[in-house]
Amino acid sequence: MAEPLLVVQDLSVGYVQGDGSVIRAVEDISFTLNRGETLGLCGESGCGKSTLVYGLLRTLAAPGAVLGGSVMLDGHDLLAMHDEGLRKLRWKTASIVPQSALNALNPVLTIRAHVRDTLVAHGEFSRDVAERRGAELLRMVDIDPVHLASYPHELSGGMRQRVALALALLFEPPLIVMDEPTTALDVVVERSILRRVRELQERLGFAMLFITHDLALLMELATRIGVMYAGRMTEIAPVAAFRGGGMHPYTHGLFGAIPPAIGEDRIPTSIRGNAANIAAPPSGCRFHPRCDHAIASCSVDVPALTRCAPNHTVACPIVTGTDA
Ligand SMILES: Nc1ncnc2c1ncn2[C@@H]1O[C@H](COP(=O)(O)OP(=O)(O)O)[C@@H](O)[C@H]1O
Ligand SMILES: [Mg+2]
Numbered sequence: 001m002a003e004p005l006l007v008v009q010d011l012s013v014g015y016v017q018g019d020g021s022v023i024r025a026v027e028d029i030s031f032t033l034n035r036g037e038t039l040g041l042c043g044e045s046g047c048g049k050s051t052l053v054y055g056l057l058r059t060l061a062a063p064g065a066v067l068g069g070s071v072m073l074d075g076h077d078l079l080a081m082h083d084e085g086l087r088k089l090r091w092k093t094a095s096i097v098p099q100s101a102l103n104a105l106n107p108v109l110t111i112r113a114h115v116r117d118t119l120v121a122h123g124e125f126s127r128d129v130a131e132r133r134g135a136e137l138l139r140m141v142d143i144d145p146v147h148l149a150s151y152p153h154e155l156s157g158g159m160r161q162r163v164a165l166a167l168a169l170l171f172e173p174p175l176i177v178m179d180e181p182t183t184a185l186d187v188v189v190e191r192s193i194l195r196r197v198r199e200l201q202e203r204l205g206f207a208m209l210f211i212t213h214d215l216a217l218l219m220e221l222a223t224r225i226g227v228m229y230a231g232r233m234t235e236i237a238p239v240a241a242f243r244g245g246g247m248h249p250y251t252h253g254l255f256g257a258i259p260p261a262i263g264e265d266r267i268p269t270s271i272r273g274n275a276a277n278i279a280a281p282p283s284g285c286r287f288h289p290r291c292d293h294a295i296a297s298c299s300v301d302v303p304a305l306t307r308c309a310p311n312h313t314v315a316c317p318i319v320t321g322t323d324a
Contacts, residue, residue: 003075004032005174005207006056011069013048013055016062023279024067025051027231030305035174038201038208040222042215042254044275048231049211050099053177057094058086074174091118091168094175099183101164105152111138111163112148118170137166141196158189165197169204177209194221216258219243224311227251230276230286233305237312247314249291285316293318 013026026048033039041049054060056071058078071078074093078086098104105114115134119125135145141162152160161181168176178197182190198221201208212218218225219239226236227248235248245255253271260266273290276282282289288298295318305313306320314320 002035005035005074006033006209007070007072008032008056009070011052011056011071012067013051013060013064014067015051015064022065022067025231025278026055028069029228029233030069031226031233031236033175033207033209036201036205036207037223038210038221040218040225041209041211041228042213042218042225043228045213046275046278047228048278049228050179051231052228053096053179053209053211057090057096057177059090059096088122091122091173092171093173094177095168095170095173096177096179097161097164097168097181099180101157101160102152104164104167105160107152110149110151114163114167115148115170118167122171133170137169138163140169140200141166142192158185158193161185161193162196165193165200169200172204172206174206175209176206177211179211180213183212183214197221215242215254227254230281231278232286232315234287234316235312235314236305237309237314241309241312247308247312247319248287248316249293249319250287253290 009030011026011029012024014022014024016022029052031039041052043049051060051064055064055066056078058066066079069079073089076089076093109117112130112134115137116125116130119130134148138145138147143159143162143166147155147159155163165181182193185193210218210221219242222239224236224238225242227234227246227250229250235246235251237246242251245252256269257271259268271290276286282299284297284299284301285291285303288294291298301317303315303317305315306322307313308320
């Protein structure tokens, strides 16, 4: 089998506080991503999804810092690379579509200037290329190329997210990371953008790391899903394995909380208690204070991700029968 595009091993990422202490927001996460596939990452707000992806691409701003682990992307050891090498890889090997394009787009630059600057940064600028490629990219995301002359604030939220997607496609990288790219949009705009993303993925073949707290959306979009809780991966498996609600008690809770579809006879349930405080996480399994199945050892032993079926791993000894 071909090498995976991305191999993340035991990655820990944290935030260094003023007093020198470190909040370990992402702890010991390992996963792989194959070329052309979509791994969806989900989990409650604050569980470390953004920290994980910005950390692994080394784009996390201070006081964020990678604390340990390794990241191989397309044969490059990202955590060992010098800044210059890393700069060359950005956009070309991996690009990011952020939650709010307003944060990613420069308010004083036109869309044309964004295309130009990114080409210049990679030594590939010529006026013709910028104009042609800019227009082509905007068409790919259903925006009229006249908007090359627009400033970000002149576009709607949905159009700005489309522009961010267009820029992420500039060099057609093999990996595109999407950090809740449509969370701030209404559901009609969201669906139309995601339909286009799927079409572009089929055409261009890029792999996606797609972050969202919307598990129902991932069931449609992803090839595999990784569920995170309080900085750790709790379950990772192909989408089909989640059709019955997954294996980990936390995954069950997430599925139970999905609002029922129209005509579906089900009352959504919530998970008792509050999300763990990442600055002072519970001992053992971080989910144990909220888990209906917890036994004494759950508050002591950190559960390892354990294989329970081909390609399906779960960090819960009760589920995998390894608690004896
Ligand atoms: N600059 C920071 N300093 C300290 N803690 C931070 C900082 N940024 C994020 N965190 C903490 O890291 C945790 C993970 O955040 P984040 O990765 O943004 O979660 P998610 O993307 O899943 O909502 C949160 O508990 C958050 O409070
Ligand atoms: Mg986030």
